[in-house]
Amino acid sequence: MSENAPYDALLVLSFGGPEGPDDVRPFLENVTRGRGIPPERLDEVAEHYLHFGGVSPINALNRAIIDAVRAEFDAHGIDLPIYFGNRNWHPMVEDTVAAMRDEGIRNALVFATSAWGGYSGCRQYHEDIARARQAVDGAPQLTKLRQFYDHPLFLDAVADAVRAARVELPDEVRDTARLVFTAHSVPNSFDATGGPAEAGGHLYSRQVAEAARLVAEALGVADYDLVWQSRSGPPQVPWLEPDIVDHIDALHERGTEAVVVVPVGFVSDHLEVVWDLDTEARDRAAEHGMGFVRAGTAGTDPRFAQLVRELVEEQRNGVAARRRGTEPLLGVGCNGSLCAARCCEPPKRPTRPAASR
Numbered sequence: 561m562s563e564n565a566p567y568d569a570l571l572v573l574s575f576g577g578p579e580g581p582d583d584v585r586p587f588l589e590n591v592t593r594g595r596g597i598p599p600e601r602l603d604e605v606a607e608h609y610l611h612f613g614g615v616s617p618i619n620a621l622n623r624a625i626i627d628a629v630r631a632e633f634d635a636h637g638i639d640l641p642i643y644f645g646n647r648n649w650h651p652m653v654e655d656t657v658a659a660m661r662d663e664g665i666r667n668a669l670v671f672a673t674s675a676w677g678g679y680s681g682c683r684q685y686h687e688d689i690a691r692a693r694q695a696v697d698g699a700p701q702l703t704k705l706r707q708f709y710d711h712p713l714f715l716d717a718v719a720d721a722v723r724a725a726r727v728e729l730p731d732e733v734r735d736t737a738r739l740v741f742t743a744h745s746v747p748n749s750f751d752a753t754g755g756p757a758e759a760g761g762h763l764y765s766r767q768v769a770e771a772a773r774l775v776a777e778a779l780g781v782a783d784y785d786l787v788w789q790s791r792s793g794p795p796q797v798p799w800l801e802p803d804i805v806d807h808i809d810a811l812h813e814r815g816t817e818a819v820v821v822v823p824v825g826f827v828s829d830h831l832e833v834v835w836d837l838d839t840e841a842r843d844r845a846a847e848h849g850m851g852f853v854r855a856g857t858a859g860t861d862p863r864f865a866q867l868v869r870e871l872v873e874e875q876r877n878g879v880a881a882r883r884r885g886t887e888p889l890l891g892v893g894c895n896g897s898l899c900a901a902r903c904c905e906p907p908k909r910p911t912r913p914a915a916s917r
């Protein structure tokens with residue numbers, strides 16, 4: 561096939577999540593295989609899923625994003641079929657890529673549901689693409705679209721979600737409520753190797769920090785915090801800190817009366833949002849008598865579908881990239897090739913201490 565063949569489909573590639581109680585354990589095993597996550601942590605996370613009947617909201621949210629992108633494509637005369645595949649749960653990306661081949665797809669674009677660079681948000685999706693192609697004879701060519709952490713449509717959707725959340729706070733604390741951005745923590749060692757080596761590392765945390773700054777700027781807020789959530793690995797392995805729940809304690813100590821929590825690190829209200837924020841962080845704030853609201857995520861905003869269309873048009877038609885930030889912006893790769901040589905190279909995984917085996 562010619563390198564210049566037109567693109568003939570879009571694959572939406574995501575994390576995946578369980579759809580019932582029996583899925584929870586096998587899903588968690590898929591996520592954490594070879595990752596050095598302690599079994600106690602898995603028991604705890606399984607409980608979080610079971611609390612919601614073993615169903616993660618993530619698959620339904622991704623299907624809603626796909627419906628919105630379909631409508632956006634139709635409105636703009638883009639006739640690409642849209643497929644859905646996941647890293648960790650059904651529809652698994654390997655099965656989706658096989659179906660794409662069977663339906664005659666030769667050269668597809670891939671939108672991964674993470675705005676960020678870094679191992680988990682970018683390189684691991686390249687790896688998923690490579691693994692799926694390896695599993696499927698005659699797999700289509702798959703070109704991953706870029707990171708979008710500073711795209712105006714993403715930042716404006718987040719800023720409007722903050723405005724909408726703030727209104728829900730009681731009048732007395734609305735103006736003084738502290739803006740707290742949060743994103744998924746990662747091991748420090750993974751953050752350190754994020755991005756191309758010559759760019760200085762820490763691509764993920766730098767992009768998250770810049771997105772938070774740009775959203776705060778759009779809101780006219782000078783003073784805000786950026787914290788992390790959903791840490792998992794063994795306690796002796798350092799991850800990005802502070803944790804959101806510890807931070808709520810710290811803010812309470814300082815006399816903060818209310819918080820607006822902004823999950824800028826996530827595209828949709830999946831389990832890490834509805835458990836770690838809407839349950840754990842909210843309960844802690846309530847214990848302190850603090851006001852608490854949580855902003856929505858960008859995935860349900862109509863601008864999110866426009867963003868996906870713009871990324872497709874950049875790749876398909878050479879339309880210029882729109883962005884507000886200045887951190888390195890990568891993420892494009894064909895058939896699982898990395899953004900740059902050794903980009904986001906994963907350090908050796910921490911192994912579990914002998915005593916816990």
Ligand SMILES: CC1=C(CCC(=O)O)c2cc3nc(cc4[nH]c(cc5[nH]c(cc1n2)c(C)c5CCC(=O)O)c(CCC(=O)O)c4C)C(CCC(=O)O)=C3C
Nearest residue numbers: 575577591595605616618674680681744746792830831832
């Ligand atoms: C940076 C990042 C994103 C954002 C970028 C992106 O969106 O891609 C993200 C998203 C998500 N993480 C998710 C779920 C989980 N992440 C886990 C574990 C881990 N995440 C990590 C990082 C990230 N994760 C890391 C470094 C680990 C340790 C294991 C490893 O080194 O790989 C575990 C294992 C159990 C535990 O929590 O310990 C689960 C269940 C879900 C789905 C939720 C649902 O089902 O609704 C989503 C969208």
Ligand SMILES: [Fe+2]
Nearest residue numbers: 680744790832
């Ligand atoms: Fe995660």
